[in-house]
Amino acid sequence: MTDSPTPEGGAAPLHDPAPPSGRRPGRPVSKRSTSGFGRYLCKHIGGAAVSLLLVLFSSFFIFRLIAGDPIDQLTKERPVSPEERAALRAELGLDRPMWQQFWDYITGTLTMDLGDSFQYRRPIFDLIVERLPATILLSGTGMVLAVLLGFWIGTRSGWRQGSRFDRAHVGTGLLLYSAPTFWLGMIVILVFARYLGIFPVNGMRSPNTPPDLWSQAVDIGHHLVLPVLTYTAVVYAGYLMIMRSSILDEIGNDYLTTARAKGLRDDEVRDRHAVPNALLPTVTLVFLAIGGVVNGSIVTETVFSWPGLGSLFVQAIFYPDRPVLQALFVLFSASTIIAVLAAEILYWFIDPRIRKS
């Protein structure tokens, strides 16, 4: 803007104040400041750390309040003498003062020593490590499918709002979304396992599968189909609706018109301009989903007796296995908090507008 002459020629010029004589030179383009990123990072890491501490503290107290006296639970099937009760209490470390139990819990959790399960009398850490792969397999597969399916349909639904495609998919999605998982799982089992008999009813492996890798993988895959189907069916509509409304937010924007006027085809305008921008607000959601893979689908795992963390959690509730509940609660919450933190950090790099402030 250095050399524009004022428009000449007119008895009725409309621009009221004449352009200032010392015109603003092209403003230097701001560089990405590293200190800005440092501050942004600190702020969000600090927030996440506070949330983690709160989860850590509250987990200790919540389950102590709601689970009752574990000695009663552990001895409810048989008569026990006070001496036996005291011995059990000492064995489980419950005779020590509360502050000491608290201290052990905090230092233990921070060093990955999560204590022993009441129910299995084994280190909780080992239980989690054993069951984590099953959970990640089920809900990881289901999550990826649900996100891809939901985003794919949601994009096309929003782009053609009110079309037959849109109405059919929103209807189906919401129907499945509102169906109780338990009920849907039962129907899936009835139809595909009991009636058609093409998939196993529950569990993750059949007992007499040959031990070689290929047979094992096929067997697990076979068991995986129905739980993944159920899980995906229930959650994909959430991603569909979010993506659809995100696309609808972009649709009125002029930059799509600009792109079209430059010669892009409709589907290119959608995929190159609308979709990347519509994905931006869904990043948090996707990271929440990734964080949620750890806690999986508690109901799906239960319906299909899938040997993952979700069914471990349900067993622990019924027992009640307080240390397990305590540890899983911290694990589930921490994975979510860290996933959200990762999303916030990612936003810095993918959304140039954040760097402005």
Added chain:
Amino acid sequence: MLTARDLRVEFGLPGGRTARAVDGVDLDVAPGEIVALAGESGCGKTTLARTLLGLEPATGGRIAFGGTPLGRSGKALKAYRRQVQLVLQDPSGALNPRHTVYEAVAEGLRIHGITDDEPGRVADALARAGLRPPERFFLAYPHELSGGQRQRVVIAGALVLEPSILIADEPVASLDASVRGEILSLLLRLKEDAGLGALVITHDLGLAWSIADRIAIMYLGRIVEQGPVEQVLTAPRHPYTRALVSVLPDSPVPEPIVLAGELPDASRIPGGCRFRPRCQEVASGSALPVLGRCEGEDPGVLGPDGGSHEAACHLVHARMAA
């Protein structure tokens, strides 16, 4: 040259009615001239512009560029879009917020498969749009620029394809008063130096006066008066144009004319002369000799403007004939 003949655009409305947003328009825009299209809000200016760009299907009439009719096929449309480019009102919305200036300007080149010397072409377009030195803007994002700079990026994105015609829909309406003049003078300079033609849409007659060679006044989907801009604005003929001009400073029309009523809905265009319900000549009785025709006869579509000053009005025709 961009030509439109008897162009019509209708929208189906709920309830079975149709809005005739563009209702018979003949228009020519040649390289090296700026044509202003003026009229009040809702008269169909944007719809006309979108249709000329092939963004809205015409329901009637023809559009051609250099004699070749605007086809609906992807290939023909793409070739057409290299020649006729768009500049929108609000540069904040017209740029993808997550694309850098370079990406925004280079996009047109990529779409049309122009691969040689991309950085050079982008830099050249930015410089022609007044962003110098251009390299300094390559990696900027739209939010880091001022409104005027953004509009220059939009213009550069259009210029990079070396089009013959720009269609600019209220190109300065959303800018600060201080940068409006700069953007307008940029358009003038592009016309003079590069022979670019432009259709500039505005509801600001002062703006039309300062940049346009010719002007077309639009009312309810039709062009009701057209001609060289000095003639139309210093000696307006159509009662509607006279009313618009009457409120300008130093107006040739002695008394300000306030039009009765609102612009009618495009789905309820009055029969006869579409301006009759609001026409001050009818209200004052001056149009009495032609009133029958005002009520019963459409003054018709003005033919392509061959540089002459014309108005679609029975009273004007009668007076000229007399």
